[in-house]
Amino acid sequence: MTALATTLKGIKFQRLATQVIALALLAAGSVLVLMPMVWMLSASLKTKEASTLFPPQWIPRDARTVVIDGRECYIYAIPVEGQTRELALLEKKSAMGTFVNPDNPAERYELRVLDGRRISDVRLHWENYPKALTQVPFGKYLVNSLTVVVTTTIGVLVSCTFVAYGFARFRAKGLGMLFLVLLSTIMLPAQVTLIPQFVVFSKIGWYDTLLPLIIPAFFANAWDVFLLRQYIMTVPLELDDAARIDGCGPLGILRHIILPQAAPALATVAIFHSLWAWNDFFYPLIYLQSKEKWTVALGLQSFQALYSRNLTLLMAASTVAMLPCILIFFFAQRLFIQGVVISGIKG
Amino acid sequence: MEAVKKRRTISLARHEAIWAYVLISPWIVGFILFTGGPMIASFVFSLSRYDIAKPLQLIGFLNYAKLFTDDPQFWHSLQVTLTYAIIAIPLGLVAGLALALLLNTKVAGIAVWRTVFYMPSVVSGVAVSILWMYIFNPRFGIINWILGWFNVKGPGWLADPQWALPALIVMSLWSVGGGMIIYLAGLQAIPTTLYEAATIDGANSWQRFWRISLPLITPVIFYNLVIGIIGTFQYFTQAYVMTDGGPAEATLFYNLYLYRNAFRYHQMGYASALAWILLLVVLILTTLIFRSSAAWVYYEGELRRR
Numbered sequence: 001m002t003a004l005a006t007t008l009k010g011i012k013f014q015r016l017a018t019q020v021i022a023l024a025l026l027a028a029g030s031v032l033v034l035m036p037m038v039w040m041l042s043a044s045l046k047t048k049e050a051s052t053l054f055p056p057q058w059i060p061r062d063a064r065t066v067v068i069d070g071r072e073c074y075i076y077a078i079p080v081e082g083q084t085r086e087l088a089l090l091e092k093k094s095a096m097g098t099f100v101n102p103d104n105p106a107e108r109y110e111l112r113v114l115d116g117r118r119i120s121d122v123r124l125h126w127e128n129y130p131k132a133l134t135q136v137p138f139g140k141y142l143v144n145s146l147t148v149v150v151t152t153t154i155g156v157l158v159s160c161t162f163v164a165y166g167f168a169r170f171r172a173k174g175l176g177m178l179f180l181v182l183l184s185t186i187m188l189p190a191q192v193t194l195i196p197q198f199v200v201f202s203k204i205g206w207y208d209t210l211l212p213l214i215i216p217a218f219f220a221n222a223w224d225v226f227l228l229r230q231y232i233m234t235v236p237l238e239l240d241d242a243a244r245i246d247g248c249g250p251l252g253i254l255r256h257i258i259l260p261q262a263a264p265a266l267a268t269v270a271i272f273h274s275l276w277a278w279n280d281f282f283y284p285l286i287y288l289q290s291k292e293k294w295t296v297a298l299g300l301q302s303f304q305a306l307y308s309r310n311l312t313l314l315m316a317a318s319t320v321a322m323l324p325c326i327l328i329f330f331f332a333q334r335l336f337i338q339g340v341v342i343s344g345i346k347g
Numbered sequence: 348m349e350a351v352k353k354r355r356t357i358s359l360a361r362h363e364a365i366w367a368y369v370l371i372s373p374w375i376v377g378f379i380l381f382t383g384g385p386m387i388a389s390f391v392f393s394l395s396r397y398d399i400a401k402p403l404q405l406i407g408f409l410n411y412a413k414l415f416t417d418d419p420q421f422w423h424s425l426q427v428t429l430t431y432a433i434i435a436i437p438l439g440l441v442a443g444l445a446l447a448l449l450l451n452t453k454v455a456g457i458a459v460w461r462t463v464f465y466m467p468s469v470v471s472g473v474a475v476s477i478l479w480m481y482i483f484n485p486r487f488g489i490i491n492w493i494l495g496w497f498n499v500k501g502p503g504w505l506a507d508p509q510w511a512l513p514a515l516i517v518m519s520l521w522s523v524g525g526g527m528i529i530y531l532a533g534l535q536a537i538p539t540t541l542y543e544a545a546t547i548d549g550a551n552s553w554q555r556f557w558r559i560s561l562p563l564i565t566p567v568i569f570y571n572l573v574i575g576i577i578g579t580f581q582y583f584t585q586a587y588v589m590t591d592g593g594p595a596e597a598t599l600f601y602n603l604y605l606y607r608n609a610f611r612y613h614q615m616g617y618a619s620a621l622a623w624i625l626l627l628v629v630l631i632l633t634t635l636i637f638r639s640s641a642a643w644v645y646y647e648g649e650l651r652r653r
Contacts, residue, residue: 018552022454029446030463033521037466039489040478052487055495159373166370170363175371182374185382187573189580189629191605191622195615196388197381199399219377250366279472281584286610297473301588304477314477321474329469333462336469337528 044315045124051311061120066102075102078116080109086119087111125312132316135307140292141299148213148284148295149277155217156224156273157266163220164228165254169240185222198286208289213280217273224269227339231265232258268339271332275325296321392619399615410620421621423596424604425628427512428579431600435516436575440568443526448556450527451534461528468525476588479518480505490517505590508597515585515598526571533567534560562645569636569644576632580625601625 038058043051046060064075066088073088078099080087087099092113099116101107133139167179201212239257248256259266281297288294294302300321307313329336368375393410397403414421446464450457467475482488483504491501502510537560545555583602586592592599592607605625609618 018452019454022449022452026446026449026454026460030460033464033467033524035489035493036478036482036521039482043481054487055492056487056489159377163371163374166367170367170370171360172364172367175367178371178375181378185378187577187629187633188382188386189577189622189625191581191602192389192626193382193385194389195392195609195619195622196385198609199388199615200385202399216377216381218373219381220374221377225374250370275469279470281472281587282606285587286606300473300477304473304480304588311481314481318474318477321472322470325470326466329466330462336465337461337532 040315040319043311044128044319045126046128046312047125048310048312051315059122060124062123064119064121068100068102068105073100075119076113076116077119078111080111087116089113089116128312128316129320132303132313133320135313136299136303137291138296138299138317138320141294141296144210144293145278145295145297148210149274151214152217152277153270153274155214156221157270159218159220160224160228160269161254161259161262161266163225164232165258167225168229168232169253169258170250182222182225186226194286201287207287208293210288210293212287213277213283224273227269228262228265231262235261264335264338267332268335271328271335272339275328278324389619389622392616393623395616396614397616398613400613403616406616410617411624413617414620414624420596420599420604421624424599424601427597427599428582428601431512431516431582432576432579435519436572436579438516439519439523439526439575440571442520443523443571444530444564444568446523446527447530447534448560450531461524461531464524465528466524467522468528471522472584473588476585479514479521479585480589483514483518506594508593508595511590511594511597515589518585529567529571530564533564537563565644566646569640572636573633576636577629580629 039056042056042058042060046057047062050057050060050062065072066075067073068088068090071090073090075086075088076099077084078087079085080099086102087109088102089097090100090108091098095112095114096110097113099109099111167175167182197212197216201207206212235258239261240253243253243257279297280295281301284295284298285301288298291299300317303317304314391405392403394407395403395405395410450460454460482490485491485501485503485506488504490504494501504510504514541559541563542555545559550558581602582600583606586598586600586603587606590598592603601621602625605618605621608614608621
């Protein structure tokens, strides 16, 4: 009896120890994972000078200054005759500096600069955001990106739903083989079809328009068809039969049975596709030339080239470009996880 | 009577077939227009000299001959891509699996951890590339600041030909959360009865990992491996935005080299030959993995069917 109790205690202790170690490792990992994001946000709210300080300053601060004799001077907290005073550094000669009382510039002290500490105040420079977004026509980029995201998402949802429904619920000669062809195109690297597509789109005058980015979405893609088909297969056939008895045709069944049942899978497809379209850089890069056609990804890249010396504006623009993805992620986490599981495990 | 019945079943079957083909027609048309047709064209391009402006000129296998015998850049880009694949994919696999195992210990706050680690995978593309360019900045970036904690003086990263590719590998580890989610789902699908039985038989947690968890999630590892290889040959945005293949071509990924040939030098024929070689390499690698999978991927009918 006591032996059993000791064993149980041992197991309990072991479990607790595992928990503590796991938590510590996860916490350390999270700090590393979150650090780039926090650094970005912090840099986007700093002054240009503060953004490239080393070691990094995590909370944006401005040095406090005062204008004396027409010169901008830093304010220091510095000990004078036993008490710490806030004085402005007027002039610096090697290690020593001339400090003055900001309220009474006649009151001067010669002190060691290293004994003092520059005073700074927390200040978030939100104005970096409007500044970054107006340096280049981000509004236009945003409209273009949203146009592509919304239209292609609709295209993918509509076309893939029909195709997946066809593959999941109907029998016909050759359908099995066609499904294998479809599956094999998942593995096909896009580069193999890229160049002829580019040539054709150029020849029909679609170069430098959004059309090459939008139109192909309306012809279904293997990955999303596969995901939707897998999901539709799990909808009980009895529901179809019941609807058929009630007089529904194939489209009626699709509308009244399949669509409501497959709603989570459709939402997953919509989310993954819109994220992909928002982040896509390659296709806009090769098809869009004139600035007013650019998407956010393209605009951001040229912004980087133009403002590589202004970290605050760059980080503000990057934050704005990432924000929609992060917001969607937080509001639809369950769909994300589920989507990964459908495509990863059952695949 | 019999004849009527037969005719009706035939017409029903035909009715179903017509519906099937009508429903999948968007994909069939799309396949012909955007996949099948372009594939044939791309192969013809690869046998020609073509710059869009002038008419296409067939030259046989000259492009391929030049690739293999007279293009050090091609071999270099292949080497860069394979080096990245050989290091980054296994590192990502191990890190993702390790994270998933930690989360699978019934640790508190699993939803929060999962969110944190998965978040980098939803942001990708240009904004992330820009962010990491500055994280790797040797003067004020936070990577070298962190290394400073351990008294390590960080290298020049993206500015240093020796460290640019390692930098991109480090960056890839930021988004191991994507793989983690899949491993975690795989681990959670393993019936707890297996662990209980093993525990009763006296297996410790180390043995339970090697004998139960690992074999049962080999299909997931297999899946991530194949996806990883295909992804590495598509690697583009980071290399284009962060280094443009440099410094000293140290990050000239295969896809970037292909892009340059097609859209900077306008050698559509040569770029098409590169694309076909890419397809061949990916096919060989995935076939090797598929072949080897019989030896290390565990498929149990019972678990697969669920």
